[in-house]
Amino acid sequence: MSVGSYSEQKRYSGMLTLQPSAIHLRAVQDFAKLLPKAAAAAQRRAINKTLGWLRTHIARAVGRQERIAIAAVRQRLRAYPVSGSRMRGKLWFGLNAIEASRAGRPRQTGSGVSVAGRRYSGAFYKKVYGSKADIWIRTASKHFSAADYPDSELTSRRGASSGFVGENSDRFPLAKAKISLEQARPNFDSWIKRADERLLEVLKQELNFELQKYLKGTARV
Incomplete structure (x- = not known):
């Protein structure tokens, strides 16, 4: 019966034999x-x-x-x-582009919204559609540039308002700020x-x- 690994010692050498026990x-x-x-x-x-x-x-x-x-x-x-x-x-x-509001903690300032080192001049952080606030800008705003809002949703649909006058009327279409992930x-x-x-x-x-x-x-x- 195998007893497992064992060694033999000689004067100038040693030998270790590896084998499984029974x-x-x-x-x-x-x-x-x-x-x-x-x-x-x-x-x-x-x-x-x-x-x-x-x-x-x-x-x-x-x-x-x-x-x-x-x-x-x-x-x-x-x-x-x-x-x-x-x-x-x-x-x-x-x-696909991710909502800028999810990049960090948005901060509303007098000139716009800042989040995660990004600044959206002329934008506002507010609930417009759905139950969560997002960063929006009126497309008629002088600060709006499609290049700054990649893959943004342009909307002029009517729906339940959160109290901001005309925010979702045809006269004031909005764009939601998003961040492209292509890079x-x-x-x-x-x-x-x-x-x-x-x-x-x-x-x-x-x-x-x-x-x-x-x-x-x-x-x-």
């Missing part, structure tokens, strides 16, 4: 039979952890570059973890290229975890 040898053989189930669990966790890793790092990178609150960027990154037998996870990210695209691309490397690293950890868990279980028998 109990570990049985464990390895049994683990091989269970490998499909254990490997699937390890792969599932590795994919899901890598998705979370990507979501966190992309949000930080884009937030820093575009001066947008990380929490707002994370809402544009939606992870779909592995479920069932299909070993496939997905990470969705939206690159953030390289950040997504660069982190996605690192996904395979990270997945392999985590997969090794998870496979080792499954092995160690099984070996500990056999030691108690």
Whole structure:
């Protein structure tokens, strides 16, 4: 019966022989039979952890570059973890323009609205449509420039007013301030290229975890 690893000492050398003990040898053989189930669990966790890793790092990178609150960027990154037998996870990210009001904490001033280092002259921060306040400007304002409001919604529809006279009438169409995320695209691309490397690293950890868990279980028998 194997007693496991052992060493032999000589005058000028030593030899360490690595081999499994009888109990570990049985464990390895049994683990091989269970490998499909254990490997699937390890792969599932590795994919899901890598998705979370990507979501966190992309949000930080884009937030820093575009001066947008990380929490707002994370809402544009939606992870779909592995479920069932299909070993496939997905990470969705939206690159359409984000409302400027979500970039940070808007501050209304006499000359306009400032948020996250950006200034929107002639704009106002107010609830117009929906239940949340946004940064708006009248398109008739001398401060309005389409270039400063990328992908903004131009609206003149009628609806429930929040009390600002004529704010949603045809005479005073409004534009909502938004921030383009097109410049953030390289950040997504660069982190996605690192996904395979990270997945392999985590997969090794998870496979080792499954092995160690099984070996500990056999030691108690």
